[in-house]
Amino acid sequence: MKGPETESLPLRNIKLKISYDGSRFLGWQRQSEQAAGKGRTVQEEIEKALEKMHGHPVPLIGSGRTDSGVHAAGQAANFHTDIARIPPERFVPALNSLLPLDVRIMDSCEAPPSFHARFDARxxxxxxxxxxxxxxxxxxxxxxxxxxxxxxxxxxxxxxxxxxxxxxxxxxxxxxxxxxxxxxxxxxxxxxxxxxxxxxxxxxxxxxxxxxxxxxxxxxxxxxxxxxxxxxxxxxxxxxxxxxxxxxxxxxxxxxxxxx
Amino acid sequence: MKGPETESLPLRNIKLKISYDGSRFLGWQRQSEQAAGKGRTVQEEIEKALEKMHGHPVPLIGSGRTDSGVHAAGQAANFHTDIARIPPERFVPALNSLLPLDVRIMDSCEAPPSFHARFDARxxxxxxxxxxxxxxxxxxxxxxxxxxxxxxxxxxxxxxxxxxxxxxxxxxxxxxxxxxxxxxxxxxxxxxxxxxxxxxxxxxxxxxxxxxxxxxxxxxxxxxxxxxxxxxxxxxxxxxxxxxxxxxxxxxxxxxxxxx
CATH class of the missing domain: 3.30.70.660 (Pseudouridine synthase I, catalytic domain, C-terminal subdomain)
Incomplete structure (x- = not known):
């Protein structure tokens, strides 16, 4: 449960640029319950890191999925954060220190509240x-x-x-x-x-x-x-x-x- | 058992130039019996490919060992072959077609009979x-x-x-x-x-x-x-x-x- 203090803060919308080596991933998209044993996905790895930072689950919205073995130099994604004390660009080192080496956050910045990595991609x-x-x-x-x-x-x-x-x-x-x-x-x-x-x-x-x-x-x-x-x-x-x-x-x- | 025909042929000494991605290897050197379950080595992978080509074990002599995780762009090695019909440079595609993708033969040529990849390295x-x-x-x-x-x-x-x-x-x-x-x-x-x-x-x-x-x-x-x-x-x-x-x-x- 969140305290009243954090509830009153507006959530910031953080946009990420992500590079990953797809070799040892089933792809971008989190798998449904039963697929846990089948392999890793990039979305899951980043959501695990976000959950460690926040102390609660934080959904990550990607610009779209990529298939098994496919790589990314500039995947885009966004998430809403209630952590007020971190400047937006500091999510880069914070997340990278929690992520496996085949996923690297290349950039992070604050986006408008309505920004959606999938629907807004042109x-x-x-x-x-x-x-x-x-x-x-x-x-x-x-x-x-x-x-x-x-x-x-x-x-x-x-x-x-x-x-x-x-x-x-x-x-x-x-x-x-x-x-x-x-x-x-x-x-x-x-x-x-x-x-x-x-x-x-x-x-x-x-x-x-x-x-x-x-x-x-x-x-x-x-x-x-x-x-x-x-x-x-x-x-x-x-x-x-x-x-x-x-x-x-x-x-x-x-x-x-x-x-x- | 070799037939008398192959026995009478002089063995050719083949020198290889090898590139490998050490990430998923314990290193260059073949491990002793019990280490089979612990992971892969580069020497073993190439010796397996040589055995498939020759129909019998063929020892591979490397210029030296490299440790777990260490890569190579130009490792050198040699082996003696009784296959007479393959021109020396054709060991490149022949071995690459049998090897995993994280080991690639870059070059092969015939060396003098006494050439030894380890002892002759300057x-x-x-x-x-x-x-x-x-x-x-x-x-x-x-x-x-x-x-x-x-x-x-x-x-x-x-x-x-x-x-x-x-x-x-x-x-x-x-x-x-x-x-x-x-x-x-x-x-x-x-x-x-x-x-x-x-x-x-x-x-x-x-x-x-x-x-x-x-x-x-x-x-x-x-x-x-x-x-x-x-x-x-x-x-x-x-x-x-x-x-x-x-x-x-x-x-x-x-x-x-x-x-x-």
């Missing part, structure tokens, strides 16, 4: 790292898809150029997706080289389940088979999931940034 | 990565020591400048070290910045147990306390282990290169 950006050199070292492996060759980057970019505007993305979702509508606003997608890696970057207001990996898997599959650029847009327009290619592995995928 | 180089920015992301954490501040690099380099030549390193070993002599030939040590990281690089003909971490822990400890450059060389010359500082954590340490 754009999510993902990056997918393809290792194109012949020999990734052991330290790269959890963070790349090792392609083992350089694909035709101009062809990939020509194909990806249709990923812009309001688009029905039904061709690129997984069968378990429960979204009401499959239309998303895409801000664009591009490939660019970075050392031995090729980066695929894609931004949208929101994504369907496994959409990034499904788009990328299809692009790489078409490129490998020497397809025409128009074949990708034809699959997109067909809205037919059975025409899409294989889903790329989760290891190379990072939730890179969330804009509000 | 210089080992280690690098230790200190993260000096305020906020390492989750993906950096297994590969750095997060110092959280920039130390005085000029002072560190002044102190480290005495690490050159034939030196009795008794002050910087762990109590379990079983070396007959504690004199090593040091080729030098230096600190240099690399983005948000400070790299400590040290080369010697060989190292005592925990020597790199002990030297680095002492240097950082002296720097933090604003010591004079001479205090480090006084500890080195004392040969007195009780005067050295704390041992740096294993996470930031990489066996970087072995020269023959």
């Amino acid at each position: 754009a999510r950006t993902y990056r997918f790292f393809l290792y194109c050199g012949s020999r990734p070292c052991a330290h790269e492996m959890p963070y790349v898809w090792a392609l083992g060759r350089w694909p035709d980057v101009r062809l990939l970019n020509r194909m990806a150029s249709c990923l812009r505007g309001e688009i029905d993305c039904s061709a690129f979702t997984a069968s378990g997706d429960q979204s009401k509508t499959r239309t998303r606003y895409l801000y664009g997608a591009r490939f660019f080289p970075e050392g031995e890696k090729l980066v695929f970057e894609i931004s949208a207001n929101a994504f369907l389940w496994k959409m990034v990996r499904s788009i990328l898997g299809t692009l790489i599959d078409l490129e490998r088979r020497g397809a025409q650029a128009g074949e990708f847009s034809a699959i997109l327009e067909s809205r037919d999931r059975s025409r899409a290619g294989p889903t790329a592995p989760g290891t190379g995928l990072f939730l890179w940034d969330v804009r509000y | 210089a080992r180089t280690y690098r230790f990565f200190l993260y000096c920015g305020s906020r390492p992301c989750a993906h950096e954490m297994p590969y750095v020591w997060a110092l959280g501040r920039w130390p005085d690099v000029r002072l560190l380099n002044r102190m480290a400048s005495c690490l050159r030549g034939e030196i009795d390193c008794s002050a910087f070993t762990a109590s379990g070290d079983q070396s007959k002599t504690r004199t090593r030939y040091l080729y030098g040590a230096r600190f240099f910045p690399e983005g948000e990281k400070l790299v400590f690089e040290i080369s010697a003909n060989a190292f005592l147990w925990k020597m790199v971490r002990s030297i680095l822990g002492t240097l950082i400890d002296l720097e933090r306390r604003g010591a004079q450059a001479g205090e480090f060389s006084a500890i080195l010359e004392s040969r007195d282990r009780s005067r050295a500082g704390p041992t740096a954590p294993g996470t930031g340490l990489f066996l970087w290169d072995v020269r023959y």
Whole structure:
């Protein structure tokens, strides 16, 4: 039970920027009761740290879930706190000292009382790292898809150029997706080289389940088979999931940034 | 049992360059019988892959052991093979396809019959990565020591400048070290910045147990306390282990290169 003193204080709304290594997580989202033994989730780890700090449960709202094995450089989340004495930026060291090393709080700041990390997000950006050199070292492996060759980057970019505007993305979702509508606003997608890696970057207001990996898997599959650029847009327009290619592995995928 | 045909073939001596992520290993060296349940070792993983390829056990000779949690970018090792049909460089993809992702063979070549990865090594180089920015992301954490501040690099380099030549390193070993002599030939040590990281690089003909971490822990400890450059060389010359500082954590340490 809270005392009358703390009850009279307005709750502050704290926004976090979070990086995590998805390798040993089932994903972002807290699992229902029975899944406790199956593995860890990022949301649970941070909520455990928040509960230690506050002495009572504090729900954490993420901008969206990420799947098992998927990483984040800039996941966003918010929570309401009744701790008045800590300046907002001090939640960074306070939480990091309680968190396992594969979850790191990168930033914290105070947000308006109504701010909601999921509903207010305007754009999510993902990056997918393809290792194109012949020999990734052991330290790269959890963070790349090792392609083992350089694909035709101009062809990939020509194909990806249709990923812009309001688009029905039904061709690129997984069968378990429960979204009401499959239309998303895409801000664009591009490939660019970075050392031995090729980066695929894609931004949208929101994504369907496994959409990034499904788009990328299809692009790489078409490129490998020497397809025409128009074949990708034809699959997109067909809205037919059975025409899409294989889903790329989760290891190379990072939730890179969330804009509000 | 080998048939007469394979017995008459000369064994080829294959040299490997190996990268590994030490995070989930007890270290390089195969453990004795009872330690099977305690965890994995890198030597064992590669010997298992070699046995699968050869159909019989193949001992692997490493340049030296690395401790639990310590990484490698360029560990060297050799083995003798009776497989005649594989060109030496093809052991890279053959072994990588059998190995877990946290061990990667970077190179393989044929060495002279008498080549021995341990006895013939002339210089080992280690690098230790200190993260000096305020906020390492989750993906950096297994590969750095997060110092959280920039130390005085000029002072560190002044102190480290005495690490050159034939030196009795008794002050910087762990109590379990079983070396007959504690004199090593040091080729030098230096600190240099690399983005948000400070790299400590040290080369010697060989190292005592925990020597790199002990030297680095002492240097950082002296720097933090604003010591004079001479205090480090006084500890080195004392040969007195009780005067050295704390041992740096294993996470930031990489066996970087072995020269023959």
